[in-house]
Amino acid sequence: MSDPTPPDGEGAHAPDPSTNRQAYWKANLRYLAILLGIWFTVSYLCGIVFVEQLNAVTIPWTGFPLGFWFAQQGSIYVFVALIFVYVVLMNRLDAQHGVDEK
């Protein structure tokens, strides 16, 4: 499993396995930073820190104050979406770097 033969399949153009892995890891960390940034924003910023300012706004056609909605509904929807986005991004990244499972 640690054998360094170049991976097969499309997108497999990794001349040096260790540089390839570093690039893969770096891209992964960038995705994590962005997705966790959103995770933090919807829950801790919108739902807690700025909840009062956002509560001044009511979501149109509903009775939800925006901050309260983020804290009890919106953040959870975003959490679910984040994981599915992550899955799509990572499956693509795995294939690009030829480290996906056969």
Added chain:
Amino acid sequence: MSVQTWTFIIVGLTFALYIGIAIWSRASSTKDFYVAGGGVSPLANGMATGADWMSAASFISMAGLISFMGYDGSVYLMGWTGGYVLLALLLAPYLRKFGKFTVPDFVGDRYYSQTARLVAVVCAIFVSFTYVAGQMRGVGVVFSRFLEVDITIGVLIGMAVVFFYAVLGGMKGITYTQVAQYVVLIFAYMVPAIFISLMVTDNPIPQLGFGGEVEPGVSLLQKLNGLHAELGFAEYTDGSKSMLDVFCITMALMVGTAGLPHVIIRFYTVPKVRDARISAGYALLCIAILYTTAPAVAAFARANLLDTVTDTPYAADAGTADRAAMPEWFRKYEDSGLLAWVDKNADGKVQYVAGAAFVGKPDFGDERGPVGQRMVLNPPTENENELYVDRDIMVLANPEIAGLPNWIIALVAAGALAAALSTAAGLLLVVSTAVSHDLLKRTLMPDISEKKELLAARIAAAFAVCIAGYFGINPPGFVAQVVAFAFGLAASTFFPAIILGIFSKRANREGVVAGMLAGLLFTGGYIVYFKFLGGSAEQWWFGISPEGIGTFGMLINFAVALGLGRFFPPPPEEVQAMVEEIRVPRGAGEAHTH
């Protein structure tokens, strides 16, 4: 048919189903027993994780808790869902690639240390037992309330069922039973929620009805805020905890969730790394259905309660043309002790305003009051509030408040049992695995045969069921207090150790063991001081409650692990190679034997 007959039929059918599944999915190897053979489909694992995660507390108590806390209840909603994002992005794929059986396995191997493994084993057992006692108690309470059997008999029946499928089937039996339990519990939660949403807001989807209007131009939340202001409660959408405390509790619950062994272990059961990722998504989706419904149910129930009880004459024949008397369910739950009323101003009507009606939990005498109410012996308080409401009533009484047919009430009982049993089984497995695998196989008796290890796992599971049952029948008074412990400890021990193990190649044995111990002592000390040694809320550091202190414990753990680790040599070559290896998915499908 009566509620009780329906309950016997529905609970009986679901139990038969669970046992049938257990026989069909018996474990024949340790791999079956620990990780269901590693061959569970991601969707099935997602549903099983959902059932594993949603306990009796989520099912019965959470909506009621939010109902009384309003905005402050958001800490549970965000805290117990947001942790899955951390789990999916930071832990699950890598631990699946690592591919052993347990959390102590990872900690022990990654930090090349038996001490680290032992610390992890002790924490895993402690966290799981803390949790499981509450579940068995939940089983007993549901049995006694719906089937009118003694709590002890209820716990014994629950033990027998869990014993059957956990001991026989191990992780394999538990997983497929949990899939069935998820279906039962989510159906049982949603049906009354949909009806009550229709009743209050004319919208069948609770998540939308939550933001709907109760009368033209007045939204449900505006109405609640208005009523709360009138009655002296904090505004429903505002809450009364400090922002920092809300922040810390949410963080501690999220990080604690991601560090709980019975949740993490589920991601070892899928075949591939990509399955582990998507399966975390399915798990959160399954959980989110209940967790976005709960706050809606909370608001509906709150509005219903305030509407129904405020200034309502208690006696059944005291109704007038413009003010109906108290409905029947009020007296029924008064009989079961979940409601209590003291008529302080002797007007025969219920006044419900902010403040406790009397000191402590209700202690009923044998006498009846002038209008037939049960009298409590507790000393009354100075304020004008006359009503005590147990928060569990919000979910349990919903079908009756909404006037739903008897079979739905029975369904709620089956759902609550499914939630309690599925969580209990998942936790018992962690305990038995910690003993047979981490303690016996990896520490004390490395040459134990596969067959003997499997036998040891079954015996350990059987023992764990009995101990859990004992605590269910004789609950130690501190069960409710120690839940903060489970999350706080998971947050301040496991989470940093695992994260560093994956994301830092430099993290070494000395730093991480010291970090875990520092987190453990700090968080444990703070909780023990404030929960058991009589520390008061004025002494909280920066106003942070014991529930939220795990956040600081985690930061201390990270700081110690990284700071102290610098003074010691980096991990050996082969450990660094292992970290390289778990960072890429390729190769996880291959057999990992030990």
